[in-house]
Amino acid sequence: MPKWTMVIDLDKCTGCGACIAACKIENNVPIVDPIQANEGRVLFWMDMITQYHGDYPHIEIDRMPKPCFHCEHPPCTKVCPVRATYLNPDGLVAQIYHRCIGCRYCMAACPYTSKVFNWYEPMWLDGNYNCFNPDVSLRMVGVVEKCSFCSHRLLKVKEEAVLQDRSIMDGEYQPACAEVCPADAITFGDAEDKNSEVYKLSRSYRASRIMDDLGVEPKVYYLSKRS
């Protein structure tokens, strides 16, 4: 059973934001009205945390891309009253949008604040002149959504692998953020596969997980010399 894991190398990440943009386009994430966006209702599946520390002039800055952590023991799925969010057979935390009643219990339960809520009708290019990614369904107002590790790509890769009667190769299944990262900071793969890049990196001395003591077993590792 593959364990899809993401490793983000903070020593390489420059904070350029390419992952955010790629994620929004790939997953048909709507644009939010400017006023509402500044009220904190902006929809980023992949977000960027910025933190300064140190005293001037010795300032250091931490930029941390933050997707959904796809915990192995996700707290969000346990509180969902309608089973709209669940741990799917691939080990990814998935959302079923048309089941979601918009109670936002899962948002409250998520320790990483990875989930976002559609407060308003989604906004696209005016005149609906868009070309959406046909592999990802659009969401309606009043549902919770979040990073899916681009699971629609996994479906495709799995199909291909089954047709060719082989297992999925390392690097074959890549979410959009890992694919476009100009700094090669995001590595994605199967942490159970001992030959994979992710297996090596997640066992690196630089690797750590955020809020590991909660016991939710997140599947996103960060590499950094500093922490």
Place this chain on the structure above:
Amino acid sequence: MEIKRRDFLKLFGGISGALFLGGCGLDDVLEIPAKLVNKVKNGPRIETWKNTICSLCSGGCGIQVRLIDGLPVYIKGNPNYPVNQGGMCPLGISALQVLYNPDRLKHPQKRIGNPGSGKWESITWDEALKMVSQRMIELRNENKAHQVAVLGSDERGLMKEHIVRFLSAYGSPNYYQFSSLQNDFIPYQLVHGHSQIPSYDFLNAKMILSFGANFLEDGYSPIYYTKLYSHHRERQLRYIQIEPRMSLTAANADRWIQIRPGTYGAFALGLAYILIREELYDVDFVNKYTFGFEDWTDRESKKHNGFKTIVLGNYYPEKVSEITGAPSEVIIELGRELGNTPQALVLGGRGASDNTNGTFSMMAIQSLNALLGNYERQGGIFFIDEPPYSKLPPIVEDSIAKNGNRKELIATPRDIAFPLTNFSIDSFIKNILTDKPYPVDILFLMKGNPLFQSLNHHEFVKALKKIPFIVSFDSFINETNEYAHLILPTHTFLEEWNENSNVPSIGFSHIGIQQPIVEPLFDTRSMGDIIIDLAKKIGGTVAKSFPFENYKQMIESKFEGVYKSGQGAIATKGVKKLWLEYLQQRGWQIGRYSSFEEFWDQLLENGGWWNPIRKEKKLTEIFKTPSGKFEFYSQKLKSSIDDLVKKTIEHDSTQNLESVLSRLNILARGDTVFLPHHESVPYEGEMPLYFTTFQVLTNRDGNGANLPLMQEMFGYTVRYYWRSWVEINPITATEFGIKDGSWVWVESSINRIKVQAKVIPGIMPNVIAVPFGLGHTSYGRYAKGHGVNPNSIMRNLYDFISGKPALDGTKVKISLAS
């Protein structure tokens, strides 16, 4: 074909199971080309990928576009293209919002109302081209061909050659480019003797010292540098950034050193002081390959001060510390580190060059490279070769063209200013307003937005209003185009042919081929084709200079040279490390293509060509200065100032070198003028805060503002969306009683802007910074009315030498807006 929105949704519903109905404008009628509609309707949902080159900034990244039944839906980086190797920036990723933008021009537009009124009439291409060509023929018949001017943006390579060709055949010498990279080459020209922007060997350097070069965000090719940079910790490369604001580059550096804006030159010379005093410089290189280091005597046995004397006399650490605001220990420590690190590279960028003393600062920064002997060595500076293009057939000039091409350039400064350039936007505007040396009858604008980027909007608007006929080539109506009389809608880069070769400062010669990914969505045309059409319509020798059916044919004919040369390789999957070594051993020859057609097909399939092998050059070959060496003492600057003095004295015999220098605002005297030195910026005394601006990756020079995703991501680092902000250090904020998030007025002697404050420690106290790119008054529904344009409060100042706008030359005060 017109279809109702409901039908359209049905079509789309067919392909993407759960499509949700969007909120706005339910009864909109969409104009979608019939071909596309049928594709979507009957499509089997076949996925294809096509390679092309992104042209949203100067970077030249190779991209792969994902098409579903021929409709682009997603863009990712081309992993085999050597510039970006699969990496992308947010702007490039959202390029489809350019293609599908609702504000795109769909037909040629003729202005019928006043500028800015938004009243335009759609006309046909025949009418539009007739309007232009008739006027051009008339002018030519009156022998006024030179009164046509082109104001371009950042065209390079073949497109630039194409425009120059058109103008030369027509008979006008007036082709100018206004972009943020404009006149960047001047400091390099002074010290190296030629205008090629150098490339830096990041891969083998051990230390990089950058003076205001925010190359991860607003350099020539941010993604190329991000690729090189992201591995620097593995390679033990130490990276130090010097600038007042913590840019993306400073944030990623190992060390960030803060200095006041406009003092980069002084800081560089402070480091030179340590290198010279402690004899840490490359004595051999300096003796053999530089000019003006030691004191010297000229042919008339007049003694001159050398660089060494000037630096040792004036730039001791305490003084530099006083000028720059950096502690003298830091200067000494850094100077020693620089001198003791083998393969330490120094580079200068926008922060250093965009000020009134920019040219001198950049000269000072380059002189550090000379002191370290960085030219043509591992981990140093080198110059790449031009791609082996074949030459286009010669331009045919008749007597009118010859006559016109000999005319004086219209943008050459008329008064005593900018000795080294024939274009500064300031003199361009002034000359148009005064009709000197002659009036402009037709102005062509090429895709840029100079009005938005310039400093003196009022004068510029007056100049634009004065020109009787302005034709703009663009896909959108922006601030500058509002004043055009006619807009010829161009394809977006995803619909047209072009080439993108040798992006400045990239370390190998390369050509990217930009090919149409999708059939044109609207009634638009490619810029290259329009120019050829115009030439044909004008006829005579102008038409003869273009023996091509279309622009694509021109590109093909250029590529024949690349094919015949046998150099380099098409950027394919195989071009990886081992293979490169193999080729290096056996000479870099390919010849694997049986015919040009095969080569061309391969090229289109893979997206580009590159040649990482460079001929080794001798140090005596790379400097083209009068002395044939790296010039600390710039003889070119000396001769052009002498020329300026001579010219001035002709008009007014009371003038002399002294008065010319003071008119140029140069404070230095004697030999120092021609050596790298620190000139103080003429700030206004009573204002307390330095004002600086920066570009962000999501917007660059303002052209990303019409993309909703880029607007939303504009301030993702500070969590301000669709709006501008001002960065203030907590110390300054306390002093002025400003809290994070409060609205403030930033006021200069010119104007004031209202922005929200962001109190962060990533900026020097007494310096405030506002991002550039927002504050559009036009440029479509997503750009208009969001944020502020910081250029609107800047004083109309330019680099004394190169005429580049001085973006950091203003001081401001700040107050709470109630």
